[in-house]
Ligand code: AMP
């Protein structure tokens with residue numbers, strides 16, 4: 001695939017309002033990449049149904065997710081923004097790639113293990129083959145870089161393995177992608193159980209800050225955040241709660257861990273938590289305003305999705321045709 005700039009691709013599932021974790025670990029970095037790279041951002045609705053979704057909610061949340069992405073600064077003129085199910089080539093390539101992915105690799109994925117433990121009543125095939133669909137997303141566009149939080153690193157590595165295996169048989173069809181993981185904030189932890197990542201689907205609302213939360217809710221959640229009994233603002237492995245708050249504060253203010261430790265030396269957690277909450281509220285304010293403005297304009301959002309799907313489909317068709325020829329599907 002001929003291209004001038006390097007290609008960036010990432011996706012996010014429309015399974016609810018995204019969290020401060022999604023924002024800090026992934027989405028916040030995406031607009032900055034638009035100048036240097038050709039970027040494609042997708043709303044991964046096909047990934048979302050590996051866990052049962054209410055159809056009306058999924059539809060609404062898919063449009064809302066587009067508004068959230070645009071509100072975070074993604075410019076649909078510069079980047080392609082689209083909904084995964086609008087471009088059938090993803091599912092089509094996924095089938096082919098599945099035939100190049102060992103079963104054992106799939107059962108080893110952390111996310112498969114976690115989600116099957118969480119939903120033992122519904123360990124479906126999609127949950128297992130989900131990373132193959134993600135590989136198809138990435139490989140369809142000749143992607144060089146995949147900006148994601150650390151939890152997705154293993155899936156990008158699997159994508160590389162699949163691409164290399166395919167290329168080994170058929171020649172240089174796929175570009176081998178690299179994950180792009182932020183230095184700070186790549187894994188924002190739950191405010192209630194700091195050993196667990198902050199997740200959209202957490203049932204304890206106190207554990208999760210959502211990007212559309214009102215300022216008083218944000219303040220309340222940070223005030224209740226689990227820390228430790230030491231009382232000093234210091235990053236350490238045995239202080240996961242405080243370290244997590246420091247990472248969040250660092251991303252929102254640009255201050256280093258050393259600067260934060262110095263600024264809060266001798267002060268209790270109460271003062272620090274207040275400061276963290278305020279930095280988050282300030283960071284999210286312009287984003288929240290822009291989101292409300294965008295969501296009121298449904299026609300505009302639908303236009304962005306239609307245009308994004310058309311542009312993505314045109315790019316994807318070229319690679320899919322090449323793959324179909326390589327594997328020997330009869331062309332008429
Ligand atoms: P998902 O919510 O699974 O659709 O994830 C969308 C993006 O957010 C992916 O790039 C994830 O790696 C990232 N992400 C999800 N949760 C977190 C978290 N707690 N901290 C940092 N990044 C995250």
Ligand code: TRP
Nearest residue numbers: 009010011012013044047134137
């Ligand atoms: N699987 C990713 C997640 O749950 C979302 C996603 C889907 C994605 N397709 C992608 C991320 C392609 C990067 C590239 O977080």
